Amino acid sequence: MNNYSQNKTILSNELLNIINERIKFLKETYNNLPNWPQSSKLRLEATTRRNFDEYYIVTSHIDSKGKLKCKRKYANKSQISKVKKLAQRDYENSIKKRISAEILHLNNFLNTWEPAENVYPSLSNARKKIVTPFIEEEADYLREWEAYEYTGNKFWPEDDTDFFTSKSERVRSKSEVLIANTLNKHGIPYRYECPIQLKNGRLKYPDFTVLNVRSRQEFIWEHFGRMGDPNYVSNSLKKLKEYEKIGYVLGVNLLITMEDSNNPISTNTIEQIIYRFLK
Secondary structure (H helix, E strand, O other), rough: HHHHHHHHHHHHHHOOOHHHHHHHHHHHHHOOOOOOOOOOEEEEEEEEEEEOEEEEEEEEEOOOOOOEEEEEEOOHHHEEEEEEEEHHHEEEEEHHHHHHHHHHHHHHHHOOOOOOHHHHHOOOOOHHHOOOOOOOOOOHHHHHHHHOOOOOOOOOOOOOOOOOOOOOOOOOOOHHHHHHHHHHHOOEEEEEOOEEEEOOEEEEEOOOEEEEEEEEEEEEEEEEEEOOOOHHHHHHHHHHHHHHHOOOOOOOOOEEEEEOOOOOOOHHHHHHHHHHHHO
């Protein structure tokens, strides 16, 4: 699969996620806005003349002949509180109208959106046999990702640790066993100590390289297990700086967990990261 088709697939999945997050944000914002009394009898006019702001409070009523009458009065300093209240009311009412319109447009888009990825699965089996898909299906992409061959970090003879995951992979700590097994439990594909190249050409071996299958986004996941050791902490910070130089940003495509002897990592912490970034 070429880079263009892979990027289109990532875009489709990420776009869906972004839109749903946007709708969630808009609804939360709307619900947090106050309900101002609906009144057309009192409004605010604001203007600037000669670099001086002027505010006018306009009241309206229907006279005995059924005609609309308006009275416009300059707001002096003693009325600034009322001016601010009216301005805030108008602003928040405008926000609510705009939010309602945006949610409507986004929902209409989602209801009518047909991602390009849906074309190939909709073909008959006879057509699928003679067509080369331009955008790779998820199962094929995942199979290729998991089949990627790499040489991990070596275990030296002096490494006397004996920790194995549920997939019979040798790792370097109990905490890494816990992370690997939790990833496996939730069906999150990962590579253990898959190398990446730093700016200076040296290789680093992040503890895990993990994949969000839905968005096809890769993350590296580092576990810092001796945060009570000042030298270890200093080296860990240097490692994060090295990652930053090659584009790995915390919370974007870099995940970390930490612990010390008094505060061990928990399955709950790992699962929170999984649900936030990898589902």
